Amino acid sequence: MDELNLKADEAVARFLDERFAVSQELGGVFFLLELLDTAIRTSDQELMDKPNLPENEKLDMVQALDRQNVMMQLYPRYIDTLLPLITEVAERTKREVRVLELASGAGGLAFALAETAEQKNLDVRITASDIVPAFIEEGNGIAAKKKLAVSFRLLNAFAMTELEMSEFDIVVMAQSLHHFTPGQLAVIIAQSARYATTAFVGIDGYRSMLLTGGVPLIASLQGIGSFTLDGLTSARKFYSELELDIISEIATGRREHRVECLWPFSVLTVRF
Numbered sequence: 001m002d003e004l005n006l007k008a009d010e011a012v013a014r015f016l017d018e019r020f021a022v023s024q025e026l027g028g029v030f031f032l033l034e035l036l037d038t039a040i041r042t043s044d045q046e047l048m049d050k051p052n053l054p055e056n057e058k059l060d061m062v063q064a065l066d067r068q069n070v071m072m073q074l075y076p077r078y079i080d081t082l083l084p085l086i087t088e089v090a091e092r093t094k095r096e097v098r099v100l101e102l103a104s105g106a107g108g109l110a111f112a113l114a115e116t117a118e119q120k121n122l123d124v125r126i127t128a129s130d131i132v133p134a135f136i137e138e139g140n141g142i143a144a145k146k147k148l149a150v151s152f153r154l155l156n157a158f159a160m161t162e163l164e165m166s167e168f169d170i171v172v173m174a175q176s177l178h179h180f181t182p183g184q185l186a187v188i189i190a191q192s193a194r195y196a197t198t199a200f201v202g203i204d205g206y207r208s209m210l211l212t213g214g215v216p217l218i219a220s221l222q223g224i225g226s227f228t229l230d231g232l233t234s235a236r237k238f239y240s241e242l243e244l245d246i247i248s249e250i251a252t253g254r255r256e257h258r259v260e261c262l263w264p265f266s267v268l269t270v271r272f
């Protein structure tokens with residue numbers, strides 16, 4: 001995994017260098033767009049990931065993100081993306097479909113998916129996970145209150161060794177791909193292939209100038225400075241479709257994946 005981590009980081013760095021060189025040769029608008037893309041890129045860590053930020057403040061931030069997701073009606077769109085895969089696994093295995101969500105934050109997607117599964121009579125067991133203990137405690141409390149089939153567990157997304165082989169069918173990660181380096185993301189995908197039978201689905205913001213302005217603008221509506229700043233940092237870090245493509249190929253050694261634009265998102269589906 002250490003080797004994979006390094007290899008993916010190097011490959012993406014090389015791709016960006018080569019793309020810069022090619023755009024320089026082409027000149028004009030190609031070079032201008034490349035300069036803009038390079039200027040907005042950052043490897044800064046989001047405030048919500050800083051180890052010294054108190055957990056209650058991290059919780060405030062993921063709850064703000066959850067409110068934003070609800071306001072923008074994103075969960076039904078994410079669920080529409082996931083349902084065909086869930087149905088496919090259900091029909092193939094004739095048993096419950098086991099979904100693991102990584103970096104689930106406040107758990108809004110997991111709850112929305114559980115509610116949809118209940119309405120549609122789909123047998124789905126959802127495990128939401130995150131690296132912040134306060135999110136797990138809060139999530140399990142809400143799940144118990146709402147009587148939803150979701151459980152939360154503490155899990156570092158790039159150290160999943162505590163899971164059992166094929167313990168899950170589908171691994172999902174929403175709005176968090178950019179929180180990880182290319183190498184870490186490759187490790188996450190490679191580990192998902194060990195612990196899930198069918199697929200990894202990553203949904204994240206589409207890398208574009210429009211979202212670099214739009215994401216912090218929408219985040220600012222809640223009047224939380226740190227959340228707005230994280231919106232800007234995140235949009236500057238979103239992966240382009242080609243970067244996701246390269247990372248997936250290095251992680252799996254195959255091309256059994258596809259990257260689609262579901263504006264304003266990129267959806268990466270890696271089949272195992």
Ligand SMILES: C[S@@+](CC[C@H](N)C(=O)[O-])C[C@H]1O[C@@H](n2cnc3c(N)ncnc32)[C@H](O)[C@@H]1O
Pocket residue numbers: 048049062065066069102103104105106107108129130131132155156157158173174175176179
């Ligand atoms: C932008 S939030 C997304 C939360 C949620 N998926 C959503 O869409 O609202 C990023 C999440 O990644 C989590 N995270 C960061 N590093 C992680 C790691 N190594 N393992 C698991 N989760 C991690 C953070 O705690 C945070 O909840």
